[in-house]
Amino acid sequence: MAEMILEVSHLTICREGSTVVDDVSFTLEAESDTALVGPNGAGKSTLVQAILGVLPRRTGDVRVLGHALGPRGQLPPAVRDQVAYLPQSIALHGRFPLSVAEFVGLGWDRAALALPWRGGRARRAAVALALAKVGGEDLAKRLVSDLSTGQLKRILLAFCVVRPRRLLVLDEAQAGLDAQAAEQFHGLLFNLRRSEGWTILQVSHDLEMVRRTCSGVLCLNRSLRCSGSPDHALSPAELERLYGRGWVAYHHHHAGASRS
Amino acid sequence: MLDSGFDPAHLAQLLALPFMQRALLAGLLTGLLGGLLGSFAVLRQLSFFSDALGHSALLGISLGVLLGLNPTLVLIPFAVLFALGVNHLAGRSQLPTDALLNIVYSSSLALAVLLLSRVRSYKGGLQQLLFGDILGVSWLDLGVILLLLISAGGYLLLSRRSQILLTIDEPLAISRGVAAGWHRLVFIVVLAVVVAISIKAVGVLLISAFVVIPACASRLVCRGFNAYVLVAALLGAGCAVVGLLASGAFDLPSGPSVVVVQLLGFLLALLVAPHSRLARP
Numbered sequence: 001m002a003e004m005i006l007e008v009s010h011l012t013i014c015r016e017g018s019t020v021v022d023d024v025s026f027t028l029e030a031e032s033d034t035a036l037v038g039p040n041g042a043g044k045s046t047l048v049q050a051i052l053g054v055l056p057r058r059t060g061d062v063r064v065l066g067h068a069l070g071p072r073g074q075l076p077p078a079v080r081d082q083v084a085y086l087p088q089s090i091a092l093h094g095r096f097p098l099s100v101a102e103f104v105g106l107g108w109d110r111a112a113l114a115l116p117w118r119g120g121r122a123r124r125a126a127v128a129l130a131l132a133k134v135g136g137e138d139l140a141k142r143l144v145s146d147l148s149t150g151q152l153k154r155i156l157l158a159f160c161v162v163r164p165r166r167l168l169v170l171d172e173a174q175a176g177l178d179a180q181a182a183e184q185f186h187g188l189l190f191n192l193r194r195s196e197g198w199t200i201l202q203v204s205h206d207l208e209m210v211r212r213t214c215s216g217v218l219c220l221n222r223s224l225r226c227s228g229s230p231d232h233a234l235s236p237a238e239l240e241r242l243y244g245r246g247w248v249a250y251h252h253h254h255a256g257a258s259r260s
Numbered sequence: 261m262l263d264s265g266f267d268p269a270h271l272a273q274l275l276a277l278p279f280m281q282r283a284l285l286a287g288l289l290t291g292l293l294g295g296l297l298g299s300f301a302v303l304r305q306l307s308f309f310s311d312a313l314g315h316s317a318l319l320g321i322s323l324g325v326l327l328g329l330n331p332t333l334v335l336i337p338f339a340v341l342f343a344l345g346v347n348h349l350a351g352r353s354q355l356p357t358d359a360l361l362n363i364v365y366s367s368s369l370a371l372a373v374l375l376l377s378r379v380r381s382y383k384g385g386l387q388q389l390l391f392g393d394i395l396g397v398s399w400l401d402l403g404v405i406l407l408l409l410i411s412a413g414g415y416l417l418l419s420r421r422s423q424i425l426l427t428i429d430e431p432l433a434i435s436r437g438v439a440a441g442w443h444r445l446v447f448i449v450v451l452a453v454v455v456a457i458s459i460k461a462v463g464v465l466l467i468s469a470f471v472v473i474p475a476c477a478s479r480l481v482c483r484g485f486n487a488y489v490l491v492a493a494l495l496g497a498g499c500a501v502v503g504l505l506a507s508g509a510f511d512l513p514s515g516p517s518v519v520v521v522q523l524l525g526f527l528l529a530l531l532v533a534p535h536s537r538l539a540r541p
Contacts, residue, residue, distance in 0.1 A: 052435045077437055085435035090428055093305065097479055097488035098424065106425055111437040113418040116486075143483060144428075169435075 002029040004066070005167050005199040006051065011060035013043070013050050021047050022223040023060075028216075030166070033193060033200045035210040037234075038220040039243050044203045045088070047220065048169050051201075052085050065166060077110050084160035086170040090152070096145035100136070100155050101127050103144050107159035130162035134188060150181040154188070161192060168193075170202040174209070182206070186213060207234055274508045279395050283461075286397040287500035287518065289405045290458045294470030295478070295496025296413060297454050299489045302475040303427045306451065309346070311468035312361040313455045316342055316368035318464050320456075321389055322375040331389075332401075335456040343452035347445060392463030392515040394504065401460060408457055412450050416489075419443060424485060466515045470496060473522040477529035499525050 006028040013021040021043040028034055036044050049055040051062055053073020062069040067079045075083070084107070104127045109119070131137050134154045139147065147155060153173065160168055173189070174182040190213055193200055204210050210217060210230055217233035219225040219242045226238050274280045301310060320338030324331040346364060350357045388396075416423060422443055425433035434440050455467055462470055478492035503518030 049431060052431070054431045054434045073434065075437065080435075080437040083435070085432060087429055087432055090432065092428065095479055096303065096428075097482045098428070098485045099483060102424075102485050103428075106421055107436070109421045111422050111425070111433075111439075114421070116417060116420045141483070 004028070005030050005032075005064070006201065007061075007063040008051065009061050011047070011050065011062065012058045013046055013055065014058045015046065015055075019058075020222065021050070021220075024220070024224045025060075026218055026224065026227060028167075028199055028201060031193075031197055031199055032216055033202075033214045034216040034218060035202055035204045035214040035230075036218045036220055037204060037207065037210060037242070038225075042221045044220055045171050048085075048171055048201065048203060052083070052169060077112065081110065081163060082166040084165045084168050086153075086156050086160065086168070086173055088172045088175050089149075090156075092145045094145070096143060098144045099140070100142050100144060100147070100158075101131070101140040103155065104130055104158045104162050107162045126162050127158075130158040133161050133192065134158045149176045150185070153177065153181075153185055157185075157188065157192065161196060165196070166199060168198045168200045168202075170200065172203050172205065174204070174206055182209070207239075210234065271505070271509045279397075280508060282397050282399065282402060283394045283514065284501055284504055285402055286394055286405060286461050287504045287514075288497045289402070289409055290461050290470060291474070291496035291498070291500030291518075292493045293405065293409050293412060293454050293496075294458065295474040295493035296409075296416065296489065297451050298471035298475035298496070299478065299492040300416065300423055300427065300447065301451055301471055302479060304447075306448070307468065307472045308358055308361055309448070310451060310455050310471040312346075312365035313339060313342055313452055314459065314464045314467040315365040317456060317459050317467075318372040318389060319368040319375070321459075321464075322372040322379070325379055326375055332457075332460055335459060336453055339452040339456035340449055343448045344445075347448050388463075389459075390463050390465045391513060392459065392461050392466065394461040394514045397461055405457055408454060412454060415446065415450065423447070461515075462518070463515050466519050469519045469522055470500075473519070473526050474499060477522075477526040480526075480529040480533040495525055496522075 004027050008027070009025045011021060011024045012019060024047060036047065038044055046055060050057045051064075051069070053069055053075065056071075056073070064075060064083060065079050067076055069075055101124075105123050107130075108123050108126045127140075128137075131140055134157045136151070136154050136158055139151060139155065142151075144152070144155070170189075174185060177185060186209055189200075192198065202214075204214075211234055214230055216228065217230050218227045219233055219238065221242055225242050226233050232238070275284075298307075298310075301307060317335055317339060320335045320342075321331040323338070324334030327334070342364075346357075346361065349360055349364075353360055422433065422438040425436055425438055426440055426443055430440050451471075455471070458467055458470060474496035475492040477495055478488050482488035482491055499522040500518050503521035504514055506512065506521065507514040507517035
């Protein structure tokens with residue numbers, strides 16, 4: 001049996017009194033690439049944030065690399081090191097005096113209290129290698145707040161790749177990118193997944209991309225409506241059940257267009 | 261009018277006086293502390309928090325006066341309670357934090373003035389509370405500021421990575437294992453204590469300048485985080501010392517002199533950073 005990277009069982013999440021994710025169970029095998037799809041407000045972002053311990057859960061269990069997520073979202077630091085999260089966007093207000101190399105270095109460090117100069121040489125080497133892997137060597141000295149959306153996404157990938165990870169959680173990674181940049185980003189992600197041996201869970205709205213690159217699909221609309229291979233889960237009949245009548249035809253007219 | 265003019269001999273005489281030496285030391289330490297905390301506060305959009313806290317502190321001081329206690333003694337617990345209260349409210353309320361802070365500080369200010377108007381004897385001291393009395397700083401005050409500088413500096417140094425991640429994006433920080441709620445609370449309490457301690461020297465009206473102006477000037481010119489924090493702290497300290505010397509030399513009020521020097525530093529930063537996004541309207 002393949003190693004289970006993530007096991008979610010009977011996960012229910014409430015926000016402000018109402019249930020936004022209801023009794024969701026699924027597992028991710030090592031080196032699988034699974035898309036989480038569903039209409040707006042279906043609870044996709046909430047679900048991934050609860051899995052990471054960012055949002056509290058009502059009931060249910062989450063196991064990451066075999067370790068149970070604590071009731072307040074705690075995981076052992078050695079497990080945290082192997083999980084990375086790419087948010088939809090990071091909102092920096094005005095000039096932010098943090099260089100790209102410093103930012104990527106934050107992905108290398110553990111969050112514990114430590115003297116800032118500890119591990120300096122190893123960190124520098126890891127940061128340089130990570131930037132090379134995403135083709136961002138020339139960005140090292142730039143300020144994070146000066147980057148374009150596409151550059152920022154690549155730097156966020158460098159933040160993930162700076163240390164060996166097992167599980168990568170992406171929340172609409174292609175949001176804000178035009179069609180060409182989204183294509184490039186996914187190509188990079190696809191290559192890194194294979195070379196780094198990542199297991200990926202990604203929230204996505206781009207069903208064409210999901211069909212082409214993902215190995216599995218989870219259809220969420222408050223509860224898990226269906227799951228399986230893209231061919232099965234993204235069949236016209238299943239999509240109509242998930243998004244409602246009329247959506248499928250609309251989508252085919254706009255295949256490949258950028259979504260924001 | 262600057263009728264006294266500048267007189268080097270006069271300045272040298274002043275520098276020989278113990279209270280002037282204490283004032284310079286107090287300015288140096290307060291400036292360092294303000295710049296250090298400010299560099300994080302400004303990025304976290306907490307500039308207005310320090311301003312509101314400074315104004316609200318007047319209520320703490322007037323409560324102290326009314327109860328016959330040493331105002332500084334009342335000020336620290338008051339500031340901590342204020343910080344905890346605002347943090348709690350901001351987390352729960354549906355209102356934006358700046359509106360909430362505005363309500364809290366304008367009502368504290370109103371209550372404070374009402375209270376002080378009942379205490380006849382204190383009317384004369386209001387000026388001192390508003391603009392600070394750095395010449396009245398004692399060795400004990402200096403010790404407290406130094407202790408605070410060491411502990412706040414140590415905390416920020418050790419938790420530096422967590423602080424930066426929290427400033428960038430909270431979910432991202434939590435996903436890296438940062439105890440976000442705890443660090444947010446500790447930071448806001450430290451900021452509150454720093455503001456409370458500095459009020460004696462700088463006054464309630466100008467305290468936020470110590471937190472905000474050096475950090476913003478540094479933010480305009482620095483290209484890395486370490487440099488940013490260091491420049492903010494040094495700029496805070498430098499402006500305080502230059503401002504105090506100028507106030508001694510030209511016989512000007514001390515707090516406002518320091519703030520004007522900070523303003524000059526900020527304008528200089530605007531000039532040398534013409535390509536910055538903040539510099540453009």
